[in-house]
Amino acid sequence: MVSPSAPKSVTIIGASVGxxxxxxxLKRYGIQSRFFELRDADHDFxxxxxxxxxxxxxxxxxxxxxxxQHQGFNFEAMTFMTDPEHEVTGKxxxxxKDVYEYDGIRITRKVLIHELREMVIEAGIxxxxxxxxxxxxxEDDSGVEFEFADGSREKAETLIGADGIHSKVRSYxxxxxxxxxxxxLGLTYCFPRENIQLDDDFPLPVSLRGQHGxxxxxxxxxxxxxxxxxxQYKYEPQEREGWAxxxxxxxxxxxxxxxxxxxWTPLVQAFQAQASTxxxxxxxxxxxxxxxxxxHWHSSTGKVIIIGDSAHAIPPSAGQGxxxxxxxxxxxxxxxxxxxxxxxxxxxxxxWEAYRVERMDEVLRLTNRLMTLRMxxxxxxxxxxxxxxxxxxxxxxxxxxxxxxxxxxxxxVENLVKTLEEKTQN
Numbered sequence: 498m499v500s501p502s503a504p505k506s507v508t509i510i511g512a513s514v515g516x517x518x519x520x521x522x523l524k525r526y527g528i529q530s531r532f533f534e535l536r537d538a539d540h541d542f543x544x545x546x547x548x549x550x551x552x553x554x555x556x557x558x559x560x561x562x563x564x565x566q567h568q569g570f571n572f573e574a575m576t577f578m579t580d581p582e583h584e585v586t587g588k589x590x591x592x593x594k595d596v597y598e599y600d601g602i603r604i605t606r607k608v609l610i611h612e613l614r615e616m617v618i619e620a621g622i623x624x625x626x627x628x629x630x631x632x633x634x635x636e637d638d639s640g641v642e643f644e645f646a647d648g649s650r651e652k653a654e655t656l657i658g659a660d661g662i663h664s665k666v667r668s669y670x671x672x673x674x675x676x677x678x679x680x681x682l683g684l685t686y687c688f689p690r691e692n693i694q695l696d697d698d699f700p701l702p703v704s705l706r707g708q709h710g711x712x713x714x715x716x717x718x719x720x721x722x723x724x725x726x727x728x729q730y731k732y733e734p735q736e737r738e739g740w741a742x743x744x745x746x747x748x749x750x751x752x753x754x755x756x757x758x759x760x761w762t763p764l765v766q767a768f769q770a771q772a773s774t775x776x777x778x779x780x781x782x783x784x785x786x787x788x789x790x791x792x793h794w795h796s797s798t799g800k801v802i803i804i805g806d807s808a809h810a811i812p813p814s815a816g817q818g819x820x821x822x823x824x825x826x827x828x829x830x831x832x833x834x835x836x837x838x839x840x841x842x843x844x845x846x847x848x849w850e851a852y853r854v855e856r857m858d859e860v861l862r863l864t865n866r867l868m869t870l871r872m873x874x875x876x877x878x879x880x881x882x883x884x885x886x887x888x889x890x891x892x893x894x895x896x897x898x899x900x901x902x903x904x905x906x907x908x909x910v911e912n913l914v915k916t917l918e919e920k921t922q923n
Contacts, residue, residue: 503836503845504800506530508641508653510630510666514546515805515822516659517613521559522830524620532617533628533645535660542606543779544685545569545717545725547816550597550902552823558907559827564612569604570721576700577870577888580707581762585700587888589867591816596893597902603702603717603725609819630660633669636800656801659826662786663737664807670796676786676810678734681868683783683813684754685727688771690716693724704870709760711870714768726768727783728754729868731876735784744782751780785812785868787861790854795846802846804829809857814868817860817901824906825853831910840917848913859900 505528509516512534520530548556548569556562577587591601617624629646633656636642641656658666662676695701702715713727730753735743743750754772761769771777788810795802805822829849836845866886869876889896 502838503833503842504528504655506653507655507657507833508533508651509657509659511535511658511660511807512614512617512624512626513610513659513661513805513822514613514819515826516657517610517617518555518559518823518826519657519659519804519830520617520622521561521613521620522827523833524622525559526830526834528833530622532622532624533630533651534624534626535629536626538624538626542610544781545603545605546609546819547591547715548602548604548609549816549820550592550599550601551904552820553592553599553602554904555823555827555906559616561613561616564616565604565609566602568608568612568719569602570716570718571600571602572702572716572721573600573893574890575702575704575713575715577704577706578700580705580712580765586706587870588890588894589704589888590890590894590898592902593893596895603715603721605718608718630665632665633801636796636798638798638800641800654800658801658803658807659805659822660807662788662806662810664803666801667788667803667807670794670801670803671791674789674791676788679785679787679812680731680734681729681785681812682732683727683729683785684750684781685725685783686754686772686777686780687717687723687725688774688776688778690722690724692771692774692776693767705765706870707761707765709757712761712765712768724768724771725779726771732784740782740784747780750782783813785814786810787812793847794850794853795843799843799846802829809853809861811857811861811864812868815860815864817864821857821860824856824904828853828906828910831907832914835910835914837914837918837921840914840921844920845914845917848917849910852909852913856904863897863901 507530509530509532512532523530553562573593574588574590578585592599594600631644631646634642634644640652640654642652644650658664660666705712715725717723717725751773755769758766758769794808804825811818832849
């Protein structure tokens with residue numbers, strides 16, 4: 498049997514960060530793509546993401562960085578402090594120009610996805626909205642046939658699942674794999690920054706840890722005009738409908754956020770109080786899920802592939818979910834564009850997955866360690882010793898974060914392709 502070669506066109510399920518980035522890098526190399534997206538074109542995405550240098554370097558490479566740079570809050574580090582003492586216990590750097598080439602950016606999902614979609618449209622790439630992918634009908638070496646909820650069917654040379662943590666494309670590859678709930682959730686909300694008066698020397702973003710856990714407080718959006726507040730809780734598992742019901746009961750969420758005001762200083766109480774004001778918005782429930790580790794992210798023919806949260810969803814503690822979707826998309830796009838036809842596409846996918854899985858193992862380890870920094874002392878004491886981590890914030894945290902933020906994906910993919918070609922020649 499002839500080994501399948503790298504595809505010349507792809508169809509992407511999900512027009513969000515990972516898929517949009519993939520389409521843009523492929524277009525640069527003359528590989529055509531198209532999208533099918535579940536939501537409406539004018540869907541109002543809530544929430545925000547923190548973009549770190551590893552993702553911003555990708556955005557620069559596809560021409561998106563300058564478009565979003567001034568639409569978010571640019572910052573270097575989150576300060577970890579105790580409450581009520583306000584003792585600084587560490588700093589987690591999200592970027593620093595003179596160390597990592599970029600500062601971090603906190604930007605709303607709505608703005609980020611809008612800019613990437615505008616770029617995709619400008620590049621002549623089609624996005625078909627309100628198309629709910631349901632299942633793969635068949636696949637062989639010539640391509641994939643798949644079906645939508647409305648009964649219509651389409652064919653593709655290669656199908657890429659960038660459809661999130663509850664991915665239906667992943668369900669085709671792994672029918673028995675579902676996301677795992679890790680026992681913690683975040684409650685979050687936002688309000689205008691002008692609602693709170695802070696001393697000029699008070700550090701933002703900040704993670705304030707008291708006897709009842711932690712509050713994460715960070716500016717976001719253009720010029721930091723909005724304040725995001727998040728709080729981590731240990732919580733019993735729920736089915737998806739249970740989380741949805743919890744989200745619908747806004748007053749219960751506010752009560753949960755405000756249930757222990759006497760355990761916090763007046764400063765934190767002021768932030769708690771904002772949750773019940775008319776200006777509060779994006780009140781959200783965020784269960785911390787992971788996707789079980791899989792030994793491959795592609796079908797036996799290499800015609801169906803998953804990326805981003807579909808392949809490796811992680812909790813938000815390190816802010817790396819969206820950033821890793823950028824890495825997935827950019828590295829896969831370069832692989833598709835530069836792979837010699839003499840090399841096996843299946844071998845290339847396997848090598849690429851090994852590269853990405855190794856990165857994700859390290860990212861998950863970092864994420865779990867950072868999550869312990871926001872636990873109560875009692876919760877933290879019950880964690881394994883190697884998880885009771887301390888931050889090294891000297892030189893912008895380079896000793897702990899350099900491997901993550903200074904990744905050279907172009908070089909990594911070039912070496913991967915070179916190794917594949919050498920194996921083929923031998």
